[in-house]
Amino acid sequence: MTGISSLGVGSGMKLSDTLTALSSAEKQALVPISKQQSAATAKLSAYGTLKTAIQAFQTANTKLKDAALYTATSTTASSTAFSADTNGKALTGKYTIAVDHLAQSQTLTSAAKTDIKAAIGSDDASRTLKFVTAEGKEKSITLTKDQTSLSAIRDTINKSDAGISASLIKVSSTEYRLSLTSTATGTDHALKSLSVTGDDTLHSFIGFDAADKDHSGMTQSVEAQNASLTVNNVAIVSSSNTITDAVEGITLKLNDQTSGNQTLTVSSDTSKAKTAITEWVTAYNSLQDTMASLTKYTAVDAGADPDSKNGALLGDGTLRNIQTQLKSILANASGSAVYKTLSQAGITTDPTNGQLKLDATKLANALQVKPEAIRDMYTGDGKKTGVTTVLDTTLSTFLSSKGVLQGATDTISKKLNHLTEQYNTASKRIDDKIARYKTQFTNLDKMVSVLNNTSNYLTQQFDNTSSKK
Template identity: 40%
Template structure:
């Protein structure tokens, strides 16, 4: 008997279509599993959104826990000769600053050499001294002016060397890497030729900072000099043009001398303080908006938020409402409402700008105490961080909830796989049965056709 290569060919029945319908019907068993998977994935995504909003709120609260947030100052400087940067240690006030001289690094130049790459014709050791630092440079037979430059720079010893061509000859120029008289250089050598060519010593006056060069043929082109400035009538000297210790919490950067006094104005940076507080309020309201969306219910469309009725969500909302009721009985400001921050009926926070501004302007230290506590202990920010720890940290509410969802999704994935295998087995059994049916009907059709032919032939003979 011929083999049936496709269902229905032998019988003439639409067995392939029937098998497809049966397979589609079997696959309906996967629908509830897929629906459950999608539901849990939606919850997992919802917890991800919730975590993002809570993390932002925690970060905003952490900013308020830093006492420097409420000790920030802002400064402005008249003129262009001096710029100033401030820290929270700066004291508000006006300061008159004048600069009579800038700090500069010492620089000396050698006699001219016709060819910087030609041999110097001398050898030995040059000993360098820069302030308290010393180092040596060996000059070998055949070394050139360029070789000496490279040897000095390779030491990285507080002296930089370069070659300057003045149009007729090349000169070795040595410069102190640092400014000020403490970085005055001296060079000497036991070899007379080297000492005569490159050795020198510098004597610095204790009065006016001027210096003179003795020995060798090196010529001082720039003398070492300290910066000299005056702040509110007090004379100050500095080895550097960056002056850090003249005024507490202020760093002056000197760029040029002044013809008169420039004024530095230092004041509390109430704008940045207010901005930090409002950033916290914004972060909380963002969390509240996320929470509302995840727990909402629309009766008209009969659609619910992904976390409506979820116990973890209810616990988080309860804990945050509780922590916002923090009270500091020892501080000037005991509650958020004292700072002009009120909770609204919809759960959001609203800021009374005038009241907050008055609190920060009049007593920023007390505002800092409310948020940051005293000596890093207490404060609303610490309470929020502790609460967030129970929610966001390892082993917290969110991890427990999401780990549970992940486990459920794993089980659903296994269930889906088993169900798919069962469906495949059932469909394959149907296919085998249909193939047998197709073959049987084909045989019956063939037998029927044969018998019909025989009866027709017999009938014909009988009629004859």
């Protein structure tokens, strides 16, 4: 029997069109599942968008948790010989400062050598360099017989974390000296002694004794020195040029000696707190915009698909719960005895959209007059009270691995997996049914083709018989 190359060719019937129509009809059963998959995928993406917006607000909120922000100060120096940084504990006012001299590091210099790679020590297998500082700290370094040249000593010391920086100084076209400088300034960090055991030759070249400088191999080319200054005519000595504990809340950085007394002015600086609060309001409003977009409702004509117009989280309980908690915190979480609500400090809520409105003038006045009260309103006790404190705890709970967002995401993911299984099962069932239809149509096509051929043959035979008569 001749095979059928294309469905319907043998019979002349439109079996291929019929099979296509049947396939389309069967696949309509997949449409509801596919719609559910699309909705679940959109919801999963929406939760990701919501999480990102909450994280952005959390970042802005974290900045406001810094209690020092609200009592921040700025400094102005009358001389470039020093500068200053302040924290929230610095008191406003003027300070008279005079810098007599800066702290400096000790530097030791060796005798000159013409070959920086030539061994200086003996051929013994090893020797030990021992550093002892004026404050009594010790550090030992072992050198092999191949590590006694100027360059090798330099490299070994620099790798040892001994508190010493080693370098080579070219003093002429043919001569070099080894230079050792304390990495920290001040007399306490100067070397009291540098000795070499196990190699007298190297010791005589690199050894140093602060108590017997004339018989030392190394020469002290720069003497260690502490910084000396006065603040409001009070003498201060420091091993460092950065002084953190002389005046509470102020870090002084000495750059040079001063010519007589100079002035450091510490002033209140509300700009940092105002900027952080403004960014906080902006981040909160951005979060509200995101929520509004995700819960958007748009009326559609009867019979139209509402999912194409509405937000993916319209009517979602998780988002609604987050909104409710945030509104409650903003209304009730003040930790200040002066400012009971945000509105008293210039921040109100727009009842039409839930966004915050900032009265910049009112906020600036409050920060200028009562910065501590603004601080207490936001930070509270730093544990259980204060707007930002309570928000931080709540936002962290939202975003945790066991929080409501993760729970909602996990639920949707499970639903998507179940829908995928449903879709695959239904699709296979439809494919199997269409395959059976195709087999049946193919057999029908062949059968009709055979019957047609038989009919044509018989008709031809009858015609032949009739013509002979």
